[in-house]
Amino acid sequence: MDDADGAIAVLGMARAVDLTVPSEDLAAVMAHLALLRGFAAVVGDPASEPAPVYRP
Amino acid sequence: MSATSIVRGASARDIAAWVRVGETTARDVATQALADIAERDAAINSVTDVFAHRALEDAERVDEVVRSGGDPGPLAGVPFAVKNLFDVEGVRTRAGSTVELDRPPAPADAAAIRRLRAAGAVVVAATNMDEYAHGFTTENGHYGTTRNPHDLTRIAGGSSGGSAAAVAAGLVPLALGSDTNGSIRVPSSLCGTYGLKPTFGRVSRAGTVLFVTSLDHVGPLARTVGDLALSFDALAGFDPADPVSSDHPIEPCTPVLGRGIDGLRLAVAGAHFTAVADATATEVVHRAAASLGVDREVTVDLSHQACAAASVITSAEAGQRHLPQLRSRAADYDPAVRPGLMAGALLPAADYLAAQRLRSAYREVVARAFDDVDVLITATTPCSAPLIGQKTMDVRGEQLLVGMSLGLLAQPWSLIGLPALSVPMTGADGLPIGVQLIAAPYAEASLFRVADALEAASVAVVAGSAP
Numbered sequence: 001m002d003d004a005d006g007a008i009a010v011l012g013m014a015r016a017v018d019l020t021v022p023s024e025d026l027a028a029v030m031a032h033l034a035l036l037r038g039f040a041a042v043v044g045d046p047a048s049e050p051a052p053v054y055r056p
Numbered sequence: 057m058s059a060t061s062i063v064r065g066a067s068a069r070d071i072a073a074w075v076r077v078g079e080t081t082a083r084d085v086a087t088q089a090l091a092d093i094a095e096r097d098a099a100i101n102s103v104t105d106v107f108a109h110r111a112l113e114d115a116e117r118v119d120e121v122v123r124s125g126g127d128p129g130p131l132a133g134v135p136f137a138v139k140n141l142f143d144v145e146g147v148r149t150r151a152g153s154t155v156e157l158d159r160p161p162a163p164a165d166a167a168a169i170r171r172l173r174a175a176g177a178v179v180v181a182a183t184n185m186d187e188y189a190h191g192f193t194t195e196n197g198h199y200g201t202t203r204n205p206h207d208l209t210r211i212a213g214g215s216s217g218g219s220a221a222a223v224a225a226g227l228v229p230l231a232l233g234s235d236t237n238g239s240i241r242v243p244s245s246l247c248g249t250y251g252l253k254p255t256f257g258r259v260s261r262a263g264t265v266l267f268v269t270s271l272d273h274v275g276p277l278a279r280t281v282g283d284l285a286l287s288f289d290a291l292a293g294f295d296p297a298d299p300v301s302s303d304h305p306i307e308p309c310t311p312v313l314g315r316g317i318d319g320l321r322l323a324v325a326g327a328h329f330t331a332v333a334d335a336t337a338t339e340v341v342h343r344a345a346a347s348l349g350v351d352r353e354v355t356v357d358l359s360h361q362a363c364a365a366a367s368v369i370t371s372a373e374a375g376q377r378h379l380p381q382l383r384s385r386a387a388d389y390d391p392a393v394r395p396g397l398m399a400g401a402l403l404p405a406a407d408y409l410a411a412q413r414l415r416s417a418y419r420e421v422v423a424r425a426f427d428d429v430d431v432l433i434t435a436t437t438p439c440s441a442p443l444i445g446q447k448t449m450d451v452r453g454e455q456l457l458v459g460m461s462l463g464l465l466a467q468p469w470s471l472i473g474l475p476a477l478s479v480p481m482t483g484a485d486g487l488p489i490g491v492q493l494i495a496a497p498y499a500e501a502s503l504f505r506v507a508d509a510l511e512a513a514s515v516a517v518v519a520g521s522a523p
Contacts (some may be wrong), residue, residue: 013402019383023397032399034116035460036371044363046414 006030058165062110063089067231068134068283072176075133078122082115082178083131089135089180093227100203102212104140104150105182123175129176130286130310136230137222139215140165140182141189151265152187152215154198155381157389166263167295168232168274175290180228184282185216187390189234190397191215191372192242192462193442197390201444202248203510206488210441213243213462214276220247223277224488230287234264235273237366238436239465241478241492244277245436246462248480248488248517250284250507251277251455253466256473257302257495260289260295267344268373269300271366271470281507281516284477285309302498309504310410317509319431320502323352325494326361329434332464334451336483337435344481344491345433348506354432356425362418362468365411367460369471372408375400419472426496431506434465436478436490469494477503479510482517491516 010030014021021029062071062085074080090108097103100166121128138144141151143162150156164170184202185196194202194217202217204210205225212221220243223231233240235253244251252275254288259274266272276287289310294303324345330338345351375382378389379401386394425432438451438461448455449462456464469476474497478490491510495502510516 010402011181014398015411017379017401019379019398019401020386021398022386025386025391025398028395028500029398029402032371032396033402036399036403037407039364039367040403040410042361043407043410044361045410046361046417 058476063092063135064226067280068131068231068278068286069280071134071229072130072132075118075122076128080095082118083112085133086111086115086133086135086178086180089228093181094397096225097223097227099208100205100221100225101200102183102202102218102225102227103137103181104184104218105147107144107147107465111178111180114173114220118176118178119279127174129174131172131290132176134177134268135180135228136177136232137181137183137219137228137235138170138179138232139185139219140167140232141185141265141287141480142181142182142232144169144182147182148159150182152185152189152196153197153389155385156265162263164263167260167297168291171270171291171293172287177230181222183231185218186215188265188374188378189215189236189239190393191459191461193219193239194243195392195444197392203444204441206248207441209443209522211246211444213246213441215239217243219277220244220249220251223249223279229279229283231277233275233277235275235470236268236271237370237470238463240275241436241466241476241490242276242462244478245490246441246488249277250281250480251275251478252284252500253287253470253476254292255302255475255484256290257300260290260298260301262295262297268370268518270373271370273470278362278446281504281511282313284468285313285504291519304498307501309501311395312501312505315505317505320505322348322350322506323354323429324350325432325434326353327355329465332438332451333435334439336440336485337438337489339484340481340489340491341433342433344479344510347510347513350433354425357421358414358418359468362471363464365414365418366467366471368403368407368411371396371400372403373500375403415471418468422474430495430499430502432494436465436492437462438464440483440485440487440489465492473497475500475503477497477501477507479507479516481515
């Protein structure tokens with residue numbers, strides 16, 4: 001996905017939750033989102049069930 | 057004793073002892089703390105609000121108890137500061153933001169403040185932080201950057217940077233912070249203070265502006281182990297006003313000081329925890345381990361993935377929490393914080409749920425590790441304090457983002473709610489850097505025994521810097 005496609009995708013995701021991304025923030029939001037999706041890739045798909053109410 | 061000598065550099069324990077026997081008054085202590093803040097804080101910008109009138113009134117109440125022969129509490133007359141996300145009655149809670157200032161003044165003190173006050177302590181100031189605790193640097197777009205008292209060109213760390221800097225500079229002996237991914241421990245490491253992130257649910261968060269509901273903790277920062285223990289003992293306990301508060305039995309930590317580490321099984325955590333520690337951070341861990349007679353290293357699997365999961369959960373929960381305000385008044389957010397919150401609000405639910413599954417798996421892995429270890433040792437931060445404005449830091453040849461990576465050694469433990477204590481040391485570069493001690497849930501007393509041993513051996517070098 002090139003930058004233009006990425007921007008369109010992010011703006012579409014934002015529109016879906018009624019959020020307006022200011023133009024001056026668009027590049028930073030895209031960078032943050034790419035970083036977070038990278039983290040999600042590191043997490044992968046663990047087998048454990050989530051704890052709905054977390055207690056240590 | 058000069059006007060400022062009582063407070064500056066004095067321990068909470070000493071101040072309380074002096075107040076209790078009438079060697080000084082709580083009012084004199086509060087007056088000196090307020091004067092010291094007025095005179096010296098401009099250089100570090102750790103304080104955003106001063107509560108002069110209230111502090112003097114509270115101090116006089118402590119003095120009245122002393123005069124009447126009552127027990128003023130173990131923290132009698134001890135001045136303390138709070139990160140400005142704690143509610144202080146009658147004050148608008150900033151949470152490092154200007155968005156919050158439209159809300160009415162807080163109707164009551166946060167639970168943690170009430171507990172310290174019940175122990176005789178006197179809240180004198182609120183401290184600077186990253187906006188909404190979103191960051192590790194306390195470079196706040198609204199209230200300015202908090203500078204490190206040891207080197208004014210460097211950051212104090214964050215997000216409880218104002219609290220750590222105020223304690224390190226000797227403005228107050230105690231402060232409260234909050235810790236989601238390391239926000240008590242990171243600034244403690246960079247400023248050279250002790251900092252405790254207790255077990256999740258051990259200290260009430262009621263009356264604080266939450267950042268990430270499932271990860272936020274409240275805890276103390278101090279210049280001595282004894283003061284940290286005194287404040288933790290006052291803070292710990294069940295509070296029905298905090299939905300995650302725990303009624304697990306409390307083991308007071310002040311009585312275990314001086315008990316030594318006999319019988320405790322200690323180990324250095326390797327793998328992830330050595331891979332993201334630079335030479336300075338690695339050397340202080342080796343020095344602490346040598347002092348404690350520790351030559352064992354263990355690997356805690358999934359720790360790298362745990363950091364990633366913590367980042368995903370943090371961003372998703374914080375983004376959703378702020379989404380209504382991001383829709384209506386995005387321009388009022390710190391421009392350095394706003395894009396991260398927006399990105400978090402756009403994260404797919406599948407990513408968040410996978411991160412929660414990883415969290416459960418990691419909890420099981422770490423629980424097994426604690427079957428034959430009582431306290432793990434790591435560096436608290438990958439390196440000592442970066443320069444103000446510095447965007448990346450070199451760790452083992454890799455350029456890491458300062459704003460996201462200072463918590464890499466702290467994040468895994470917060471993710472699963474374990475107690476963790478940062479002990480101040482001085483690195484080979486001459487700057488403070490912390491060694492982190494981690495224990496199983498509710499085993500804070502073990503952390504205090506190890507921290508006390510490091511302090512007693514003069515391995516833990518406490519900050520004495522004052523601008």
